[in-house]
Amino acid sequence: MYPSPMADGGYDVADYMAVDPRHGTVADAERLVAAAHARRLRVLFDAVPCHTSIAHAWFREHPDWYVWSPVDGPANNWRAAFGGPAWSRDEVSGRWYLHSFYPEQPDLDWRNRAVPDAFGACLRFWLERGVDGFRVDAIDRLLKDPELRDDPPASGPPPLPLHKEHEVLEHVHSRNAPDIGTALARLRAAARDALLVGEAYVPTRDLPPYLEHIDVCFAFELFHAPWDAAQIRAAIDQATAVGPKRVAWVLSNHDFKRLPDRVGDANVRAAALLLLTLPGMVFVYQGDEIGMTNGPGREPPDDRAGRDPYRHPMAWDDGEPNKGFTSGTPWLPVTGAPDGAVAVQRADTGSLLHLYRDLIELRRSLDGPVEVVDAADGVLANRRGEHLIALNVGPEPRPAPRAHRLVRHTHHVGPRSVPATLGPGEGFVARI
Numbered sequence: 001m002y003p004s005p006m007a008d009g010g011y012d013v014a015d016y017m018a019v020d021p022r023h024g025t026v027a028d029a030e031r032l033v034a035a036a037h038a039r040r041l042r043v044l045f046d047a048v049p050c051h052t053s054i055a056h057a058w059f060r061e062h063p064d065w066y067v068w069s070p071v072d073g074p075a076n077n078w079r080a081a082f083g084g085p086a087w088s089r090d091e092v093s094g095r096w097y098l099h100s101f102y103p104e105q106p107d108l109d110w111r112n113r114a115v116p117d118a119f120g121a122c123l124r125f126w127l128e129r130g131v132d133g134f135r136v137d138a139i140d141r142l143l144k145d146p147e148l149r150d151d152p153p154a155s156g157p158p159p160l161p162l163h164k165e166h167e168v169l170e171h172v173h174s175r176n177a178p179d180i181g182t183a184l185a186r187l188r189a190a191a192r193d194a195l196l197v198g199e200a201y202v203p204t205r206d207l208p209p210y211l212e213h214i215d216v217c218f219a220f221e222l223f224h225a226p227w228d229a230a231q232i233r234a235a236i237d238q239a240t241a242v243g244p245k246r247v248a249w250v251l252s253n254h255d256f257k258r259l260p261d262r263v264g265d266a267n268v269r270a271a272a273l274l275l276l277t278l279p280g281m282v283f284v285y286q287g288d289e290i291g292m293t294n295g296p297g298r299e300p301p302d303d304r305a306g307r308d309p310y311r312h313p314m315a316w317d318d319g320e321p322n323k324g325f326t327s328g329t330p331w332l333p334v335t336g337a338p339d340g341a342v343a344v345q346r347a348d349t350g351s352l353l354h355l356y357r358d359l360i361e362l363r364r365s366l367d368g369p370v371e372v373v374d375a376a377d378g379v380l381a382n383r384r385g386e387h388l389i390a391l392n393v394g395p396e397p398r399p400a401p402r403a404h405r406l407v408r409h410t411h412h413v414g415p416r417s418v419p420a421t422l423g424p425g426e427g428f429v430a431r432i
């Protein structure tokens with residue numbers, strides 16, 4: 001919602017202390033936060049500390065706040081996250097600047113003390129207006145190798161997928177510097193005790209240095225895990241090893257294919273059951289709770305990296321203009337959900353929306369870490385305190401683990417006994 005030329009869906013911020021007039025005003029943002037607080041909801045804003053927009057006044061007023069090549073050309077072989085070289089020539093000064101993402105997003109130099117000071121003032125601007133915390137973008141890019149050494153060629157498939165051109169290198173110098181903690185400590189000092197959720201796009205096992213300063217970080221292995229019991233189990237185990245409730249779980253976001261397009265339509269309910277019964281913080285991407293699939297995007301595309309199809313807006317009511325999302329003009333069409341918008345699903349207790357709501361309510365009564373429960377091949381079974389969570393992630397019906405009393409089934413509502421068999425894509429929560 002910050003003022004932005006929108007080269008990267010707003011992740012190219014031109015002013016951190018304002019709201020783009022297309023979206024509203026700072027007073028609107030304050031009203032939003034107050035309205036949420038009145039409902040006992042807390043609000044996180046996005047914070048983008050790694051780079052600004054090239055249109056940010058800082059880029060011209062404080063060029064030393066950015067990372068520049070010491071030579072007349074790219075300083076090294078680093079690749080940008082969406083492909084192409086990570087260095088571009090600034091037409092005004094003729095010098096080459098670093099951009100971990102699009103060329104319109106020059107990287108800030110967090111080794112320069114003035115940068116955390118300036119960025120900290122931006123965080124405090126919003127904290128003073130009642131914001132409760134931040135989802136902090138791309139924090140694994142805050143510090144790079146100070147000597148700007150070349151990244152070596154990739155030795156195998158990347159731990160987490162990104163653009164094909166980016167995957168040809170092992171990103172040992174262009175991100176995740178060994179002293180990343182110094183930048184994170186400055187970010188933390190600026191944010192004081194506000195909640196910080198880190199987007200560090202690194203394997204979960206590499207999160208501990210981040211978690212020294214950031215409250216929780218997204219665990220991306222589960223997000224990208226194939227729908228396979230062993231791989232899902234491995235992703236959960238990695239998070240357990242990092243520490244209880246230190247990862248934020250997420251199965252879907254605005255950067256990758258929609259959930260049904262990754263796990264398959266038949267597994268969407270089991271995926272919700274899995275996600276919402278894990279310990280710690282959970283993020284649900286808008287539209288997942290009504291089963292939205294990838295859309296057509298638009299022509300010409302908005303996002304050069306091809307992410308429009310994952311970003312169609314939330315469908316509230318099929319009977320309203322723009323399905324109730326806006327009375328203005330959305331920049332991507334509101335495509336809706338195969339089983340209907342929120343208004344339809346709200347009226348149907350068997351809907352996916354009701355499953356999400358029931359599980360969100362239920363997760364408050366789940367406690368303790370995930371304990372692995374023996375189950376048939378292809379069945380994933382977790383114990384949380386007095387609850388058993390079981391789901392069939394395989395293609396065949398399987399015997400269900402035994403439990404005492406059914407609490408919620410993925411597909412059936414109302415009183416039933418614990419099923420003896422789980423069909424593909426089925427699951428339940430039960431009392432042990």
Ligand code: NOJ
Nearest residue numbers: 008011101137138254255
């Ligand atoms: C991660 C965001 O989720 C993504 O949308 C964005 O393109 C990059 N960070 C760069 O800010």
